[in-house]
Amino acid sequence: MKSSMLGYIAGFLKYGMLIFWAAAVIYPVVWVFLGSLKSTESFYLHPWGLPDQFHWEVYKKIFTQYHLQINVWNSLYISAVSTLVVILLSAMAAYGLVRLKWKGSKAVMGMILIGIMIPVHSTLIPIYLDLQSYSDNIDTRVLLMLPYIAFGIPTSILILSGYYATISRDMEEAAVIDGSSLIGCFFKIIFPISMPAVATAGILSFIHSWNELLYALIFLRKTGAQTLPVALLQFMGFYSTDWAQVLAAISVAMVPGIFIYMVLQNYIVQGITAGAVKG
Incomplete structure (x- = not known):
């Protein structure tokens, strides 16, 4: 009792x-x-x-008067492309570091993971000085993707390498015996069964790119190229603020993150916990 x-x-x-x-x-x-x-x-x-x-007319106003749909598209474009590049490069790098045996792999892994310890915005000034000379010839949105990709890769490699370490080598060895190449093993076996880790790394990279403000504020000086976080600043007046418009724009900005978490929540949990159960 x-x-x-x-x-x-x-x-x-x-x-x-x-x-x-x-x-x-x-x-x-x-x-x-x-x-x-x-x-x-x-x-x-x-x-x-x-x-x-x-x-409800406030939502119509922020799209018709402030053209917020342009900023939403810029954020989606930058975040989606950055995430795809981060996933592709990180997945291949993690595969080479964890699944292939070669001298120096642990040292290379350590050097890559040092990137996690570097504060993202501490590198803003040197990166901007290096890339500003290309702003007249290259779309500034593309230039903005470069630091997003660079800082997204170390975290994604950490997540993916932990998951790759839990995958049995039997299927991989059988595929090699049947004549499959390393690239074939990666794209046909390893990458498809590592979707939980890919989803976790992808959502983290996407959310970071979607919410990032300071880099976007410095790099995207043209109004038509600005992302949604930068556009939110236009609703803040110097003497007064229409909070209904501010909160409506914030509500729009929250939708992609909430939607992605709802769709991929099972994959995210599996990807985060996979490396922890490795004996």
Whole structure:
């Protein structure tokens, strides 16, 4: 009887903490969305309450007056291309470092992973000085992708190499016996069965590129090339701010991240925990 009571108490505490954590995560998202539907007067009078009237026209305004769709497309373009390049390069690099035996592989892995310890924005000035001379001949969005890719590769290699270490070599050896090349083994066997790790590395790279502001603010000086985080600054006035428009733009910016997490959540959990169970 006593043990069952302790079990009920433990279950109550566990699920209570989970419910509290879920509410703490979901509430800010709901508050931002509801705040975007309020009038300016209602927002200042009742910032934490429900809207008196739902003003859906604010979403039409941010797309027709501020042309936010251009910034959304720029963010999608930069984030998607950067993520694809990061995944391709990181997957091949991790395969060569973990699945192939050669001298110096551990040293090379250590040098690559040093990149994780370097603060991203500490390199802004030297990278900008090196790349600004190309801004007249190359699309600045392409120049912005270069640091995104460079800083996304070390983390992706760390995730993918941990997952590759858990994969049995039997299928790979059988494929080599049947005449498959190393490239064939990678693209036909290793890469397809490592989708959980690929999804994890991809979502982290995408979210970083999607949310990054400082590099985009410095590199993208043309209005038509600016990403969504940079465009959010135009809604902040010097003397006053229309918070309904700000929150509406933030709501739009949250959609891709939430959607990707919902679709790939199972893969993300598998990819993060795969390397941890390696004996």
